[in-house]
Amino acid sequence: MSHPYSEQVLRTRLGPTALLLVALTACSADAPAEPRGATAPPSAPPSAPAAEPTGTGPGAGTDAEPGPDAGTDLPPVASPVSLPAVMREEARGELGGSRLRRGEVLETTDAYTRSVVTYRSRGLTVSGVLLRPRGEGPFPGVVLNHGYIEPSAYSPGQGMAREQDHLARAGYVVLHTDYRGHAGSDPASDLDLESRLGYARDAVTAVRSLAREPYVDDERLGMVGRSMGGGVTLSALVIAPGLVDAAVVHASVSSDYVDNLRQFTEPGRPDEAAELYAELGGPPETNPEPYRQLSPRTYLDRITEPVLALHGELDETCPPPWADATQRALTGAGVDARLETYPDEGHTFYAGWRSMIERTDAFLTARMGAA
Template identity: 25%
Template sequence: MVTKKSIVYILTSLILFSLGWWGSDIYKNYLNKEQMLPAWNKPKPLEKYTIENLSKTNFEPSKITIDKNIFSFKANGKKVTGLINMPEGNGPFPVVVLLRGYVDQSIYTTGTGTKRVGEYFSKNGYITVAPDFLGYGGSDIESSNIFEARFQTYTTTLTLLKSINKKNFPDWDQKNIFIWTHSNGGQVALTVLEITGANYPTVLWAPVTENFPYSVLFYTNESEDHGKFIRKELSKFESDYDVEKYSLTNYLDKINAPIEYHYGTNDDAIPVEWRNRFVGQMKELNKDFTNHNHSGADHNMNPLWSDVILKTFQFFEKHKRT
């Protein structure tokens, strides 16, 4: 005969056994940091950086401080510095945001990759602002997570664009904001255009336009470990997140800005297949898109830099609101 005392004993034993098994599992996880946590228990802090989630995020404008030719602002509570060029004479002037390509932090100085373009446009009546991005120049450090550091370039640019106002830039014409990019700055700009859906006329010089994460893996052989660390981190990222939600190639239809694309036939950093694919995608989507191929030009548009910058200027002038 089963007594009440026996039932209590059995239930208590089952509970203690379950707690022991569960506690043992937690202890193993504590000892092995690499072990997967249950899906229901694992935080996903980078989920906020999907293109769809960023499009729903309200980016507050920041106060911009200018000291000679260096400006600074706060993005997500972190200081970001950059190079500013002001035209001579009386305004108002349009603003061009300059987004550079990849530069190794050990050799970077403020203005690397944008200084020459900034000087050209300031001489022709444009205010130019070129953010260093986190981890560069006088900015605060970037995230220790390599993918969050990548996504922070989007939030930094989004905050900067939101901060272009009459209070921060008294000489701004309050009508015109343009974007110029080079190389990796291209994928930043395209992602920002997708997130905002805003009409920022944009010029892309030799842009990175491939899907994420392939666009990252493509360049891994340039690192000292030939990409071993990046591939390891990517494996972790893919186990937790849907990479398709972070890839600009899936959201090109959200772009509502006119775009001018420049590519040099001697470019050794951007494969011609990338150019062909991107041009085809933009045409298929019937976007306001202009493509220029420059025979003999390299990744930096040399020796045709003067021709390409003139076309860029003419594009901005064409789309200037008066």
């Protein structure tokens, strides 16, 4: 998808507004993206497999028959635990998603109905919540990728509650993915979770699954990720160029995998770090290439969507230099990218949240175009 938009960094000095919102839990509120000392993600109880109805339009690639040269123009694979390996899954049509299976209705408001849903992601059942506006549609769709929340304490749809409500009231069909290993999703290995590749697969298939629904306009799709979910969003964009029309990241982790490894995994989950080193042939100091291949920064030139990043200048969890470096890399790769910073905000947006979500809404609306 092509979107005319000037490449620039806008450092808008956005002071706090009068509204102070109540804090939410974990990465949707004032909590570290990946708390130091967090325990390893446990295995979630398996859920019943969801059917994979056939469909047309985006996401119907599940049954596609790629040609013999599919994926031959992709970056080389240094490890099966790598973004280029997942790019090949995409090229083979393995990330097509499925129709959404509706479950329990959690809430009915004056503007939308919020329900538990499941979808298929490369052989696994993944749960999430769906917010469907009142009316027939078709409505634009947006997938939300939440930040780190300890999986054993995670409940369906947890995280980004404010964003879910605002965007649904603004007329978007919102699919908030729980990711594999969370809530009602199938279990996943510690390695799959620690690499974040499983989450990126689930974000791609969430978009494809959402696009299959008849009340969703599959020509107007977006993605928003917060904290760890910002990194998941960037990985999804490099895996599947053209997946959405626009993407927004809030208080994102680094686009360099090693930054996140040093900040979160090594001090908080040393056993998982050791498992990763064993799988990748050593730590980054002795074998850097596999870690480059886990970093979306290495492949930002594959991104075709415009990207907006919003970041607090007082963020100690995901330091502002990470956002600066990602912005430089995005524009250097020719991506239509913008970074806006908030001088009085930390990792969790409080007084500036209203400005942030309104900027997000305006950006998505402008890039998605009219119905």
